[in-house]
């Protein structure tokens with residue numbers, strides 16, 4: 097069973113009297129442990145597709161199954177649970193909470209904290225070589241460090257799926273490649289399913305699957 | 319607790335936002351506290367002036383004043399009594415011998431006619447709970463030197479001598495004289511009468527007189543005019559008499575909670591405790607530089623100044639206050655009073671009591687708080703009227719405006735965080751958790767704002783009180799009437815315009831806990847309500863939309 101399965105997935109936006117088909121009848125299957133690279137021109141609907149997969153938005157029509165559950169129809173509370181336990185998000189502009197330190201940003205994800213959690217947070221930060229930066233505010237961190245904090249935050253709840261929307265978009269190419277390697281490691285070393293939207297050719301080296309989106313539709317690639 | 323650490327981090331690490339919002343909330347609640355406090359203080363000050371009766375435990379003042387209408391209602395005898403009361407008989411001749419120094423106080427009840435204290439018995443006990451008598455008199459003080467009021471003119475007593483130069487006798491005349499003598503001697507001899515006898519001498523003299531020329535026949539004489547003294551009154555008296563007016567009130571000392579002045583209004587010194595004591599109005603004592611314990615001469619007595627009072631019954635103030643009995647005996651008005659202060663049995667029945675009193679006392683006027691209020695004008699009344707209107711409409715606007723400011727600030731600060739809220743949703747925060755976080759933060763901001771607002775308000779009020787804001791109220795004073803005012807009123811004229819008391823009321827702004835509570839509630843409730851609504855709205859947003867929010 098594919099961990100992610102989209103069936104005729106569509107998202108339309110109404111702008112005035114113009115209908116935008118941001119995602120238009122997408123059929124997609126991602127197996128557990130895959131690394132899916134999504135490519136496509138700007139405005140083609142990549143981010144929209146990722147939001148639908150991640151349960152951050154609901155489709156206009158079609159189905160999206162995560163572990164066999166159609167999340168298009170479930171309640172907000174259940175969707176929140178799925179977001180918290182199954183998904184880890186990494187954004188282009190990091191989206192860290194500016195008033196919280198690196199460690200606190202990671203900690204924020206944990207709903208019911210135990211005495212054990214502090215150690216877990218530090219372990220994840222250490223895993224991403226951030227142990228020296230744990231108590232810094234985001235504004236004091238470099239872009240690469242901020243993105244690594246975001247990855248640590250995505251990992252703390254040990255989700256099955258990591259979704260990254262242009263995680264290297266705000267980074268220089270060298271740092272970008274570091275981040276891609278970290279995400280690729282999550283797949284290879286930790287068996288996570290990773291979906292990366294990217295313009296970077298570097299991702300293709302690690303990708304098990306590449307889809308290209310144009311005008312909301314998947315066009316077959318190699 | 320993570321959520322407290324997050325809360326604290328939000329407040330301290332976004333300190334400029336925290337300060338802005340706190341300051342905004344503080345301003346809003348301070349404005350409410352200050353405005354309401356000022357309005358309340360103004361109306362308290364106004365009440366004190368507009369309803370001075372309440373300051374002396376009184377609902378109604380009963381007086382019998384002189385006006386054409388009242389006078390007509392009073393019977394002939396009483397009217398004459400009253401006229402008598404108000405006339406000053408000043409016989410200069412009684413003051414002493416000319417050149418002697420004198421000092422005299424004439425007591426007049428002014429426009430408030432005196433009546434027998436026994437009339438107090440007319441008060442209906444079912445309507446009147448308590449009553450105090452008073453006697454307010456204008457004292458015309460005169461002092462100087464007794465003038466020479468007459469001139470004695472004594473006439474007569476002089477000796478008048480009339481001397482005339484008479485032409486000497488001519489030879490012819492002398493010859494005629496001799497001839498007349500010779501002839502007379504011869505005639506006497508012929509009759510056998512001795513010329514040296516009495517009869518002979520007379521005969522001789524007559525004969526010679528007859529022969530005397532006409533001009534010698536006039537008598538040469540001396541006379542003394544009878545002495546007569548005329549006493550004539552001389553024209554305008556030129557004297558060094560100086561006169562001065564002051565008002566003296568006799569206070570019913572048997573009452574301590576109702577009266578022209580009350581023991582509690584004595585600001586320094588003490589209440590009456592013995593004979594020959596006087597209490598002075600602060601304004602008068604200041605003007606005259608009287609000191610406590612000093613002596614004030616009044617009505618020929620040396621009184622000891624035992625207390626300084628700030629009378630609260632502005633409409634009937636006096637310069638000096640004596641126990642009623644003392645003033646009655648000093649002014650020769652035994653058992654007479656001219657004002658009764660009445661406390662009604664029932665606050666609701668004041669008007670009814672007023673009417674009943676006017677019926678019971680012929681020609682009397684019952685004055686209640688509505689009437690006294692009408693007599694007051696001045697900046698205090700204007701300011702208070704302004705705030706009364708203000709309290710009605712504008713305070714609602716101010717509270718609403720403050721509420722809007724608070725809400726806008728809150729909504730603004732929540733909206734700044736829409737994207738952050740989207741992130742929280744993405745990482746699995748439930749709506750409840752998000753709302754709780756944001757609302758808690760806004761409650762804390764609201765409390766900060768309220769506390770600072772109270773601080774600001776207390777500071778602003780202290781500043782206002784530091785710069786003495788005083789307001790004036792002018793009260794037409796019924797008791798300190800001059801005899802001229804009296805006379806004018808006798809003929810139905812207007813009250814002497816200059817005869818009014820201007821009371822300066824120091825505006826002391828005081829804020830009550832209730833006002834502070836109201837002011838702080840606007841900040842707390844405002845940020846709570848607006849924060850909750852904004853947070854609910856933000857949490858209901860799809861994370862997709864929240865994340866795309868550009869703010």
Ligand SMILES: Nc1ncnc2c1ncn2[C@@H]1O[C@H](COP(=O)(O)OP(=O)(O)OP(=O)(O)O)[C@@H](O)[C@H]1O
Nearest residue numbers: 109110111116118137138139140141142143144145
């Ligand atoms: N909330 C929205 N309301 C209206 N239109 C939207 C909304 N979100 C996305 N769109 C439109 O949907 C289309 C797809 O947008 P999307 O962000 O998915 O593109 P993208 O492929 O991620 O582009 P980029 O590479 O620039 O990030 C665009 O035309 C965008 O304007």
Ligand SMILES: [Mg+2]
Nearest residue numbers: 142143144261
């Ligand atoms: Mg995009």
